[in-house]
Amino acid sequence: MSQESHKISTSAQEIVFDHVVKMYPNSATPAVDDLSLTVPAGEICVLLGPSGSGKTTALMMVNRLAEPTGGDIRIGGRSIRDLDPIQLRRSIGYVIQQTGLFPHLSIAANIATVPKVLGWDRKRTKDRVAELLDLVGLPVAEYGSRYPTQLSGGQRQRVGIARALAADPPVMLMDEPFGALDPITREHVQDEFLALHERIRKTVIFVSHDIDEAVKMGDRVAILREGGRLAQYDPPRTLLKKPADEFVARFLGADRGLKRLSLVRLSDLELTPAPDTGGGELPGLPGDATLRSALSLMVAEGADAVRVTGDGGAVLGTASMDAVRKAGAA
Numbered sequence: 632m633s634q635e636s637h638k639i640s641t642s643a644q645e646i647v648f649d650h651v652v653k654m655y656p657n658s659a660t661p662a663v664d665d666l667s668l669t670v671p672a673g674e675i676c677v678l679l680g681p682s683g684s685g686k687t688t689a690l691m692m693v694n695r696l697a698e699p700t701g702g703d704i705r706i707g708g709r710s711i712r713d714l715d716p717i718q719l720r721r722s723i724g725y726v727i728q729q730t731g732l733f734p735h736l737s738i739a740a741n742i743a744t745v746p747k748v749l750g751w752d753r754k755r756t757k758d759r760v761a762e763l764l765d766l767v768g769l770p771v772a773e774y775g776s777r778y779p780t781q782l783s784g785g786q787r788q789r790v791g792i793a794r795a796l797a798a799d800p801p802v803m804l805m806d807e808p809f810g811a812l813d814p815i816t817r818e819h820v821q822d823e824f825l826a827l828h829e830r831i832r833k834t835v836i837f838v839s840h841d842i843d844e845a846v847k848m849g850d851r852v853a854i855l856r857e858g859g860r861l862a863q864y865d866p867p868r869t870l871l872k873k874p875a876d877e878f879v880a881r882f883l884g885a886d887r888g889l890k891r892l893s894l895v896r897l898s899d900l901e902l903t904p905a906p907d908t909g910g911g912e913l914p915g916l917p918g919d920a921t922l923r924s925a926l927s928l929m930v931a932e933g934a935d936a937v938r939v940t941g942d943g944g945a946v947l948g949t950a951s952m953d954a955v956r957k958a959g960a961a
Contacts, residue, residue, distance in 0.1 A: 644707035652701035663859035677849035685859030724795030724803035739775035763793040892923035902948025
């Protein structure tokens with residue numbers, strides 16, 4: 632096979648799992664069993680499920696760190712079996728929970744690792760490192776010469792994402808990438824990644840054990856049962872509103888109605904005009920706050936509505952508890 636035939640486009644690529652099976656030696660049951668799903672190009676698919684459901688195994692089969700026992704996985708219409716494993720891995724971004732940064736290398740050198748392996752010249756590599764550090768909010772002049780131990784957990788995770796993007800891969804694999812972060816930092820890095828994804832539009836497979844994270848991050852969520860069988864694969868809104876069966880409903884929890892409120896922003900509502908006072912006596916939230924945040928604030932403050940603000944603090948209107956309830960039930 633020619634070197635040219637091994638290449639994968641850097642544009643986002645559809646990923647197809649086609650009746651994929653993974654059996655490990657000395658195991659009586661599959662780790663992944665007859666998994667079929669399609670991740671559209673440029674979307675984030677979150678793999679979710681209990682321990683032993685094969686989430687990480689499914690992820691690792693995409694870059695052949697685990698070889699499928701049966702079935703096939705295709706990236707952009709091409710079987711991974713037809714691609715050289717080393718070149719395949721170099722063409723896929725990979726982000727893990729502990730970032731995997733090399734402690735003895737500077738931040739700039741960490742990001743430059745794959746471009747150097749691919750034979751990029753010094754200027755191209757240097758420009759790419761600067762571009763990516765700027766993209767993740769860590770300017771090269773300030774952070775490029777630092778070492779991983781000199782960064783916070785959230786900063787290290789951003790460097791890990793930048794390194795995964797270094798060769799402009801069509802696909803990113805993310806295995807519980809934010810799981811080691813504290814809740815506040817985790818939410819901030821999640822928001823940063825979603826904003827970044829709006830710009831780069833890679834195809835992402837994201838393993839998580841956290842339902843709230845899956846609902847927030849995923850364009851689609853695949854829930855796997857123990858033994859690696861697919862229970863349901865849908866956008867978060869569909870998943871929360873129409874669980875496929877009792878297993879899915881129990882896994883999502885009795886508060887799945889509240890989780891649905893996190894999918895809608897206050898700015899999505901038809902707001903009630905603010906009173907002449909501007910609604911100043913009401914608790915306020917920006918328009919990009921979720922209905923779940925609005926409901927929580929109303930309960931905490933003993934209010935029956937919130938004041939919704941836009942850019943510069945301008946009052947857009949008010950959202951009542953009844954409006955929030957109706958929107959969540961829609």
